[in-house]
Amino acid sequence: MIEPKKIIRTKRKTLSLQINENGELIVRVPKFVSDTVIKQFVAKHRTWIDKKVREVLFKKSQLKTYTFSDGEEFLFLGKKLKLTFTHISSSIVKKTSSVVVSGDRLLIDYSKKAKAPELLEKFYKGEAKKIFEERVNYYLRKFNEIFDADYSLKKIKLSSGRRILGSCSASGNMNFSWRIIQAPVEIIDYLVVHEIVHLKERHHKRSFWLKVYKLKPDYRQSIVWLNENWFYLRDFLRDKNFD
Ligand SMILES: [Zn+2]
Numbered sequence: 001m002i003e004p005k006k007i008i009r010t011k012r013k014t015l016s017l018q019i020n021e022n023g024e025l026i027v028r029v030p031k032f033v034s035d036t037v038i039k040q041f042v043a044k045h046r047t048w049i050d051k052k053v054r055e056v057l058f059k060k061s062q063l064k065t066y067t068f069s070d071g072e073e074f075l076f077l078g079k080k081l082k083l084t085f086t087h088i089s090s091s092i093v094k095k096t097s098s099v100v101v102s103g104d105r106l107l108i109d110y111s112k113k114a115k116a117p118e119l120l121e122k123f124y125k126g127e128a129k130k131i132f133e134e135r136v137n138y139y140l141r142k143f144n145e146i147f148d149a150d151y152s153l154k155k156i157k158l159s160s161g162r163r164i165l166g167s168c169s170a171s172g173n174m175n176f177s178w179r180i181i182q183a184p185v186e187i188i189d190y191l192v193v194h195e196i197v198h199l200k201e202r203h204h205k206r207s208f209w210l211k212v213y214k215l216k217p218d219y220r221q222s223i224v225w226l227n228e229n230w231f232y233l234r235d236f237l238r239d240k241n242f243d
Pocket residue numbers: 194198203204
């Protein structure tokens with residue numbers, strides 16, 4: 001039987017299981033739960049754990065290390081774009097960034113091929129910042145309207161988390177992982193809505209989910225999508241063999 005790699009005790013009421021990107025079992029439990037109870041819980045969910053571990057290890061075996069070569073595919077807003085080195089006129093590059101999206105291609109000028117990883121990083125983070133700001137502002141307005149509130153955008157910071165894709169502080173600052181702009185925009189919207197509702201409801205009780213529903217009625221599909229696809233939201237810059 002698989003042994004937990006880590007047991008995390010926090011202020012919570014229920015036990016939960018998670019398989020991380022290396023196929024290891026992480027168990028989250030309330031502060032004063034005995035080892036016997038944890039063991040029983042793990043044993044009870046053995047079938048689910050085995051299935052998830054197999055899934056993660058399979059996905060992991062399929063992942064390639066990024067080489068940043070011509071024709072390689074990168075996810076951007078849910079679409080696969082092919083990295084293409086070509087000649088880009090300097091007037092276009094100056095106006096935008098060194099990376100240009102054109103149809104299903106991510107264009108970088110030949111002369112900058114060696115710097116492709118850094119340029120892509122800058123591009124993804126820049127786009128993430130713009131998209132998050134735009135979506136947060138949009139949903140804040142909606143939230144204020146529906147719930148007669150008066151929240152405004154504080155600061156948005158970018159992280160590179162994989163499992164923790166968003167968070168917000170009591171003072172209203174928000175934190176999102178830039179990785180999420182590899183996902184379709186509906187998923188980004190769900191994360192934005194999730195954090196905005198946390199400004200008012202700092203828990204995951206029924207009143208929290210009701211507000212999420214009002215802002216984004218199809219939010220459950222996003223949760224399903226994230227459960228299936230979080231694995232593919234890669235930090236391709238820090239990927240050595242596997243991230
Ligand atoms: Zn939350």
